[in-house]
Amino acid sequence: MTNAIEVRGLCKEYGDFRLDRVDLTVPCGAIVGLIGENGAGKSTTLRAILNLIRPDGGTVKVFGRAVSEAEPDFKEDIGVVLDEASFHDPLKAPQVGRILSGAYRNWDQRCFDGYLDKFGLPRDKKIKDFSKGMRMKLSIATALSHHPRLLLLDEPTSGLDPVVRNELLDEFLDFIQDEGRAILLSSHITSDLEKAADYVTYLHRGRVAVQGAKDELLESYGRLACARSDLQGVDPALLVGARTGQFGCEALVRDRRAFRRQYPALTVDPVTLEDIMVFTVRGDEA
Numbered sequence: 001m002t003n004a005i006e007v008r009g010l011c012k013e014y015g016d017f018r019l020d021r022v023d024l025t026v027p028c029g030a031i032v033g034l035i036g037e038n039g040a041g042k043s044t045t046l047r048a049i050l051n052l053i054r055p056d057g058g059t060v061k062v063f064g065r066a067v068s069e070a071e072p073d074f075k076e077d078i079g080v081v082l083d084e085a086s087f088h089d090p091l092k093a094p095q096v097g098r099i100l101s102g103a104y105r106n107w108d109q110r111c112f113d114g115y116l117d118k119f120g121l122p123r124d125k126k127i128k129d130f131s132k133g134m135r136m137k138l139s140i141a142t143a144l145s146h147h148p149r150l151l152l153l154d155e156p157t158s159g160l161d162p163v164v165r166n167e168l169l170d171e172f173l174d175f176i177q178d179e180g181r182a183i184l185l186s187s188h189i190t191s192d193l194e195k196a197a198d199y200v201t202y203l204h205r206g207r208v209a210v211q212g213a214k215d216e217l218l219e220s221y222g223r224l225a226c227a228r229s230d231l232q233g234v235d236p237a238l239l240v241g242a243r244t245g246q247f248g249c250e251a252l253v254r255d256r257r258a259f260r261r262q263y264p265a266l267t268v269d270p271v272t273l274e275d276i277m278v279f280t281v282r283g284d285e286a
């Protein structure tokens with residue numbers, strides 16, 4: 001299988017922040033979700049992939065080519081939505097299309113018009129009067145309308161209502177029906193990734209804390225809730241982020257099946273990606 005993105009040992013230091021030996025693979029035909037708390041290094045990773053920053057160490061390849069050596073036009077292949085991306089406020093959507101038609105060799109005006117219709121975006125309204133969801137839809141319409149093979153999306157669903165979010169997630173799922181395409185998207189909304197992502201990388205304080213196929217992660221991790229006396233009998237090496245409260249204890253279990261074999265009397269429930277994030281942060285703070 002070809003990889004759309006291969007990041008190996010990526011390092012970048014900004015004062016007291018360090019992106020530390022990040023490995024990340026985005027296979028063709030897949031959606032990879034990048035999750036992590038504020039300041040974990042998600043945008044820094046995306047910027048390194050776009051060759052917008054110079055890493056202190058490591059390599060980044062897009063479709064097999066090192067981005068540091070790629071021609072500037074390698075971005076023709078990439079549809080980008082960055083969180084700070086904004087359009088010039090006095091413009092209207094058709095004017096944005098005309099400007100971008102000069103910027104991309106593969107710009108497809110019919111495709112762009114199709115997305116304006118599909119997303120219900122007005123042609124006669126200035127962008128300054130667009131809602132947040134409308135701006136994001138316009139951003140995604142422009143990213144898709146030069147026929148990229150790879151979408152790099154920084155927080156594409158943040159601040160949007162569930163209906164719009166689902167509409168966009170469906171669009172992303174449609175996009176990767178073509179096996180030659182791939183999506184890397186960062187998000188705080190773990191439920192969106194549960195719906196759309198095939199693989200998940202969880203960055204915590206600049207490092208990869210958890211990584212894998214989403215279904216395998218959700219299958220393997222578990223959530224233990226038990227009495228304080230029960231927790232005392234459990235091997236701490238099997239647990240992440242154990243916390244004792246007034247009414248009992250809870251912890252993340254890395255290998256649900258192995259845990260059940262060892263402690264059949266204890267109940268381990270399925271987890272969400274959010275559980276994995278929250279307990280991992282707790283475990284790190286303990």
Ligand SMILES: Nc1ncnc2c1ncn2[C@@H]1O[C@H](COP(=O)(O)OP(=O)(O)OP(=O)(O)O)[C@@H](O)[C@H]1O
Nearest residue numbers: 014015017036037038039040041042043044045083
């Ligand atoms: N150009 C820069 N100069 C100095 N520090 C920077 C720069 N870019 C990022 N940082 C720092 O690097 C760290 C990681 O930032 P980054 O934007 O990658 O995090 P993030 O995971 O995308 O966070 P968020 O979810 O809040 O967008 C932060 O501490 C940030 O202040």
